[in-house]
Amino acid sequence: MFRSTVKIFLRKTSKQLGFFSFQVTGLVTGISVFLMVFSFYQFETSFDSHFSDYQRIYRIERIETRGDNIIRSTSSSRLIPQLAKAEIPEIEKAIGMINGSFDVTRVHYPEDKPWSWLNSHWVSGDFFEVFDFKVLEGNKETLFEDPNAIVITQSMASKIFGEKSPVGKTIFIWNRPRPISGVVEDAPENSHMQFDFLTSMERYFSNPRWDAERIASSWSYLNSVMNYVKLSEGADPVLVEEKINALYSRYKAENDPERSFILLPVNDIHLHSNAHRQITDPGNAMFVQLVFYAGIIIALLTLINFVKISLANVTQRMKETGVRKVLGGSNRSLILSIVSENALIILLAILLSFGLIYSLGSLKISWLPPDIYQDFLTSSLTMIVLLSFLIIGSLIPSAIPVRILSRLSITNALRGTVTSTGHNFGLLRALMSFQVLFSLILITTTLFFKDQVNYILTRDTGFDKDQVLYMELHAENARAESLETFKQYLRTVPGINSVSNSLQVPLKWAGSQSYELREKGTNESTLVSRSGVNHDFFKTLGIEIVEGREFSSDFSDSSSTILNETAVKSLGLVNPIGKKVHHIRGSRIEEKTVVGIVKDFNFRSMHSPLLPAQFIWIPRGPIISVNFTPNSIESILADIEANWGRFSLEGDFNYTFMDDYFASQHDEDIQLKSTISFLSIVIVFLASLGIFGMSAFIGQRKQKEVAIRKVLGSTGSGVFWLLTKNYVITVFIALIVTIYPVYFLVNLWLDNFAYTARINYLNFGLGLVIVLGIVVLVSGINTLKVTIKNPVDTLSHE
Numbered sequence: 001m002f003r004s005t006v007k008i009f010l011r012k013t014s015k016q017l018g019f020f021s022f023q024v025t026g027l028v029t030g031i032s033v034f035l036m037v038f039s040f041y042q043f044e045t046s047f048d049s050h051f052s053d054y055q056r057i058y059r060i061e062r063i064e065t066r067g068d069n070i071i072r073s074t075s076s077s078r079l080i081p082q083l084a085k086a087e088i089p090e091i092e093k094a095i096g097m098i099n100g101s102f103d104v105t106r107v108h109y110p111e112d113k114p115w116s117w118l119n120s121h122w123v124s125g126d127f128f129e130v131f132d133f134k135v136l137e138g139n140k141e142t143l144f145e146d147p148n149a150i151v152i153t154q155s156m157a158s159k160i161f162g163e164k165s166p167v168g169k170t171i172f173i174w175n176r177p178r179p180i181s182g183v184v185e186d187a188p189e190n191s192h193m194q195f196d197f198l199t200s201m202e203r204y205f206s207n208p209r210w211d212a213e214r215i216a217s218s219w220s221y222l223n224s225v226m227n228y229v230k231l232s233e234g235a236d237p238v239l240v241e242e243k244i245n246a247l248y249s250r251y252k253a254e255n256d257p258e259r260s261f262i263l264l265p266v267n268d269i270h271l272h273s274n275a276h277r278q279i280t281d282p283g284n285a286m287f288v289q290l291v292f293y294a295g296i297i298i299a300l301l302t303l304i305n306f307v308k309i310s311l312a313n314v315t316q317r318m319k320e321t322g323v324r325k326v327l328g329g330s331n332r333s334l335i336l337s338i339v340s341e342n343a344l345i346i347l348l349a350i351l352l353s354f355g356l357i358y359s360l361g362s363l364k365i366s367w368l369p370p371d372i373y374q375d376f377l378t379s380s381l382t383m384i385v386l387l388s389f390l391i392i393g394s395l396i397p398s399a400i401p402v403r404i405l406s407r408l409s410i411t412n413a414l415r416g417t418v419t420s421t422g423h424n425f426g427l428l429r430a431l432m433s434f435q436v437l438f439s440l441i442l443i444t445t446t447l448f449f450k451d452q453v454n455y456i457l458t459r460d461t462g463f464d465k466d467q468v469l470y471m472e473l474h475a476e477n478a479r480a481e482s483l484e485t486f487k488q489y490l491r492t493v494p495g496i497n498s499v500s501n502s503l504q505v506p507l508k509w510a511g512s513q514s515y516e517l518r519e520k521g522t523n524e525s526t527l528v529s530r531s532g533v534n535h536d537f538f539k540t541l542g543i544e545i546v547e548g549r550e551f552s553s554d555f556s557d558s559s560s561t562i563l564n565e566t567a568v569k570s571l572g573l574v575n576p577i578g579k580k581v582h583h584i585r586g587s588r589i590e591e592k593t594v595v596g597i598v599k600d601f602n603f604r605s606m607h608s609p610l611l612p613a614q615f616i617w618i619p620r621g622p623i624i625s626v627n628f629t630p631n632s633i634e635s636i637l638a639d640i641e642a643n644w645g646r647f648s649l650e651g652d653f654n655y656t657f658m659d660d661y662f663a664s665q666h667d668e669d670i671q672l673k674s675t676i677s678f679l680s681i682v683i684v685f686l687a688s689l690g691i692f693g694m695s696a697f698i699g700q701r702k703q704k705e706v707a708i709r710k711v712l713g714s715t716g717s718g719v720f721w722l723l724t725k726n727y728v729i730t731v732f733i734a735l736i737v738t739i740y741p742v743y744f745l746v747n748l749w750l751d752n753f754a755y756t757a758r759i760n761y762l763n764f765g766l767g768l769v770i771v772l773g774i775v776v777l778v779s780g781i782n783t784l785k786v787t788i789k790n791p792v793d794t795l796s797h798e
Contacts, residue, residue: 030302138182462601464542
């Protein structure tokens, strides 16, 4: 039976190669894109679920509310783990970790291998009892027994030592020898816990620069520690959260700020945490959902198209059905024939889809998971989804053709006459309406997304991002005596207008609004983001001084400060130049004199509103900013690179253009726009195939009617409009239905931005024109064939 079915299938395919190619193209396109979307969704929602007890692991996040300012941070107090384990029985394990990803570490390999800059974390000794990374070498129980020891990843061990065991060997970190106590597996890509090596947190706090007494007793000192807890089986995280907050209320000092703590499940960190100081860049839950829903729509449209195209082929099967009935064939054999042929087509499309996706591997599509081709395409869940699609795709598209063909009399079947099918065609028209609707929604949404992304990329940021580059030096360089000599050299390079250095530059602003600023002698205060800058910083970045002056070598500015306009307004300062302000952090109070006010500028991405900012003078900083003349940039870079070795600065000469970094800060928005654009094109393509199949089927049914109308004197244009008007009406109805969901969706996305472009309602009209043009063009091809056909050729068969 199967063998004969395959033979018949191959014969039909060879005779109707164009129609078959049309069918398979739609299926391969839809299935391929759906597989990519589904794999992307699996990757994004599977973060940190590889830990064996991930459902019991939580990160403690800190929330502070001061006035209108809400601060959410990954860091809390070092005291939490020891107090939580002692006083909250529901906590099975509690560990602390200091995120070292912000301060890349200088590592020297043995045997005169070059220096590298690697990411590390300082962790509690029982780190691996919560995060069960597989320990490949070394004793899991004693990995951090020596506070100087480090644990490295498998890829790092292979890079440094090749096939040799690294345990017991030594590498140098900032010129200090550190013995290797173990090797662990690399963190998978779908984990927020990324690192090259781990070292003991006890060693971090043993540094004499820290106040050991305050560390051991204060909840507000050194709030750079991330804390994770592993709850016991059946423990209520809400109850544990309440107990942690009660601990803070009981033990905090009188001058400690009001704050609360929440427990965030570890597998929610990637998509559902907007806290400051993440280990890795978080994902975007809205983006993931939009792409996933678009993938579901694509799968549905693919199935709908297959239904339509199968129905359009009904007339091709009529004579075959008539012959089968004359020879005594049953309806059961007809059903098995149609279902098995559809199954073979879908199975072939699935195989071709895998081949297409693998062939696209070299393109490195940005939103696809890096290991899609190894893990997600072959996962059991993907196989179940594909099997379901195969079964549904074999049965549903077969239902209507089977219904029509099984009810045909032998005479009508042999004559190729379709009897009334009633609601079947109404259903197909409804399905076509959904295709047009989805196409219009996606195209119109893409136009709005494009407007917003273009707006944020071209909006005035308040600083000169087009003529500034910066060099991000490491801490050792920032402390080097040769740093000032290097700056002096830069000022002599032709084409460089000014040079400065700082702790941060716009858009690389570290931390949050965690500093309190208060005018001396008042109780009015505001939270500010603070940064340290050197002379000529505002001149170099083109930031306008609206009052007073900037830091200058002509003054001693160690007790001076500069505020932005928003900070002045928040403090309610009148005539701010010369005013004394107190900078407060915990129990530390520093008095500064306001010497300048700068115009507000965006020091974070366009997703964040303008915030109060304070600038203090620092003698050195790890980031050097250079303002340059655009037409001389090539000679400037060549000059710096040629002279880099003169200044004993560690590492290679690297630089970043400010406008490139600004664009990279909005990569996610650009990616969302391009991804939705891509999915829109796919949906429009699938909808076009569906409309083409629908118009082909209707054209076949209307051939006799068209011929009679033309014999009775109807013009070709009149007949063309008669067959096309339903498509045009469908598009206009879809536009009316589309307006609210698109408006809602766009506004939901725009809520993520502090600055938004004005909604251009002409995009609805532009979307209508695009979809209407596609629909008329695609449907018109088949309609035109029917319209221009000689009525004699049609009626001669009657």
